[in-house]
Amino acid sequence: MTSDALFVFVARFMEFALAVTFLSGVVRFRQLPPELRCLVVFLGLDVLTEIASDWLHRHHQPNLFLFPIFAAVEIWFLALVYDRALQWPAFSRWRPWLAGAFVAYCVLDGWLFPEVARFKPALQIVESVLVLSLVGLYFRKLLRELRVTRLDQEPMFWVSTGIVINSLGSIQIFLFSNYLLTHYSNQLSTAAWAVHTLLNVVLYACYCTALWIRPRK
Amino acid sequence: MDSPPEVTFASLFFGGIAFMLLAAGGLVLFLVVYQKRLLQQQLRLQAAEATHQQALLAAIVEAQELERERIGRDLHDGIGSTIATAKLLVHRLEGPQPLADRTDLLGLVKEIMGTAVQDVRTVSHSLYPVVLARFGLAEALQHLVDVSNEAGTLAVALEVEYPRPLALAQELALYRICQELMHNAFKHAAGATRLGVQLRQRGTLLTLAVDDDGCGFALPAPGAPALAAPGVGLRSIDVRVQLLRARLHRASGPGQGTHTRVELPAAFVV
Numbered sequence: 312m313t314s315d316a317l318f319v320f321v322a323r324f325m326e327f328a329l330a331v332t333f334l335s336g337v338v339r340f341r342q343l344p345p346e347l348r349c350l351v352v353f354l355g356l357d358v359l360t361e362i363a364s365d366w367l368h369r370h371h372q373p374n375l376f377l378f379p380i381f382a383a384v385e386i387w388f389l390a391l392v393y394d395r396a397l398q399w400p401a402f403s404r405w406r407p408w409l410a411g412a413f414v415a416y417c418v419l420d421g422w423l424f425p426e427v428a429r430f431k432p433a434l435q436i437v438e439s440v441l442v443l444s445l446v447g448l449y450f451r452k453l454l455r456e457l458r459v460t461r462l463d464q465e466p467m468f469w470v471s472t473g474i475v476i477n478s479l480g481s482i483q484i485f486l487f488s489n490y491l492l493t494h495y496s497n498q499l500s501t502a503a504w505a506v507h508t509l510l511n512v513v514l515y516a517c518y519c520t521a522l523w524i525r526p527r528k
Numbered sequence: 529m530d531s532p533p534e535v536t537f538a539s540l541f542f543g544g545i546a547f548m549l550l551a552a553g554g555l556v557l558f559l560v561v562y563q564k565r566l567l568q569q570q571l572r573l574q575a576a577e578a579t580h581q582q583a584l585l586a587a588i589v590e591a592q593e594l595e596r597e598r599i600g601r602d603l604h605d606g607i608g609s610t611i612a613t614a615k616l617l618v619h620r621l622e623g624p625q626p627l628a629d630r631t632d633l634l635g636l637v638k639e640i641m642g643t644a645v646q647d648v649r650t651v652s653h654s655l656y657p658v659v660l661a662r663f664g665l666a667e668a669l670q671h672l673v674d675v676s677n678e679a680g681t682l683a684v685a686l687e688v689e690y691p692r693p694l695a696l697a698q699e700l701a702l703y704r705i706c707q708e709l710m711h712n713a714f715k716h717a718a719g720a721t722r723l724g725v726q727l728r729q730r731g732t733l734l735t736l737a738v739d740d741d742g743c744g745f746a747l748p749a750p751g752a753p754a755l756a757a758p759g760v761g762l763r764s765i766d767v768r769v770q771l772l773r774a775r776l777h778r779a780s781g782p783g784q785g786t787h788t789r790v791e792l793p794a795a796f797v798v
Contacts, residue, residue, distance in 0.1 A: 450559055457570050462560055472556050479552040483544045491541075495534045502538075506545060 314498045318505045325508045326361055328515040333358050335522045346395035347466055347522060353388035354518065357381075375426055382438045383417035386410050389474075393445040396467045397452055413441060429492070435485035439478040446471045446478075466521035473517025480510045584770070587763035594760055602651050610644040657703060665699040666690045669706060669727060676723075681714060682740075687726045694734070694792075701768045702727075702736055702790070708761045709738040709788050717742025717786060732794035741785040747778060 336343070336351030343351065360381045367374035390410040394403055420434055449471050453459060462468045484507045491500040617637045621630060652658075660668035666688045673686040693699065706725060713723050720742030728735045769776045774792040 453559070454563055454566060457563070457567055459563075460567060462563060475556060476549065476552045479548045479555075480545055483541065483548060487541060495537060499534060499538055499541075503541065506542070 314501045314505070318501045318508070321505045321508045321512075325511050325515070326365075328512045328519070329354070329358060329361060332515045332519040332522065335519050339522055342525075343522065344395070344466070346392045347470075349388055349392045349395060350470065350518065351522070353385065353392070356384050356388070360384075375430065376421060378431065379417040379421040379434060382434060383414040386413045386438060386441055389442055389445055392470070393449055397448060399448075399452075402448065409441075413437070430485070430488040432485050432488055435488075436482065439482050439485065442474055443478050446474050464524055466524055469517045469521035469524070473514040473521075476517070477510045477514040481507050584767050587760065587767055591760050591764045591767075599651065599655065602647075602654075607644050607647045607651070610640055610647060614640045614644065657700075660699060660703055661696065664693050665703060666693075666727065668699075668703050669725065672703075672707060672710070673725060676710060676714070682717075682720055682723050684710070684723045684725060687724070687728070689728045689730070690734075691729060698772060698792075701772050702792075705765050705768050705790055706736060706738060708765050712761060713738065713740045713742065713786070716745075719743050720785070734792040734794070736790045736792075737788065739785065739787045744780040744782055744784045744786050746782055747780050 333351070333354040336347070336354055340348060340351055360377055364374045364377050367377075387410045390406050394406045416437070417434065420431065424431075449467060453462075453468070459465045459468070484503050487503070488500075491503055614637050617633055617640070621633050621637070657668050657671075659671045669686060669688065673684045676682070676684045694702070706727075710723065710725065713720065717723070717740040720740040722741055724737070724739045726735070726737040726739075728737075766776065769790060772790075772792055774790050777789040777791070778786070779788075780786040
């Protein structure tokens, strides 16, 4: 199996994982707490982005411009998810400003420096740091309030675990994405993005677990 | 991916990703273990707190029962028998009696009824110190000391320096503590020649001290388990000290008397 074929296989697997996760969320939507409902809406937008990206790729059109849009949507919705989970008035006050600032950064970056053939590592790194900060706040709340007796029964713990694994694992890929393209073979770059796609599968598996378990406080 | 530099970079690159993934796993594992440990610690604390609360509740209930028993005994043995005697005398007055005897009997009934009134006042004062509610802690302690001195078993000296009175609930708790400590001294301080009571309010600290020069007793070493469970009186003192969020210091030794001090910081004064 060539690296391209392997990447296509992994990408299809990730799309399947995303579809299953989104459908799980739709099926259980009424029983879900507000924070997970936000996550399901975000997953719906994720599905739309994947469809658009795939369609553009099939028609040999550049699809990298979708990335800043998706990053902005992801930060906005994850901030909403964690706002509902944290329930801290201070965070609720600052959330629209922080998420709004990132959305503005994405819009300006996409508008002023449009890219069709290169990645945007800075934007990806900032996004990862912001998402990891949200997870950090949630972990701090877990340790300070000690309300959760079983972490494996806590949906937001699974969401946060998926994000930690995905973000920490992907940071290096984001950092070296353009360097790989310019200095090394296409094969290595494809292998790196295959790893990123696998990390996305892990993320969706964690989301799916969070959507299926019943929270027990 | 054939050139050696690319192979070297690839191994470093993927090794770096693996390291980051290990770090992520380690972070999650640390969170799980640490959270579990904190939770167990919290559960242990809650269990200890619950046990302590239960012990306090048991002490309160026991103290209430003993107090009821004491009131019942006072009523039965004191006021009850006095009134019964008065009733007998009143019955005798109904019969044919010479006038002189009737006058004597009437005088006796009046005297007995006077004693009964005094007994009722004593019981009611022990139930609720009216002086405390009307005039405050300093006057109530003075009254307590006066009554004790009238009994004459042990000379009690009182020193009061109390410029800023506390709330009634706190004064009542301090009064009860003092009452119990004095009662303990009368009961257990064999050979004592003096009993000192001090109430001092200096700076941010209010101190109530009760000292005697009696036989004393051997206190258990700090941290050592008590040989026997403390009596109801001592437990009720502990309960009140905790309710006041005060500190209790006891010092005693065979032949050295007993010195008890209750310290109430101003931060807990309502």
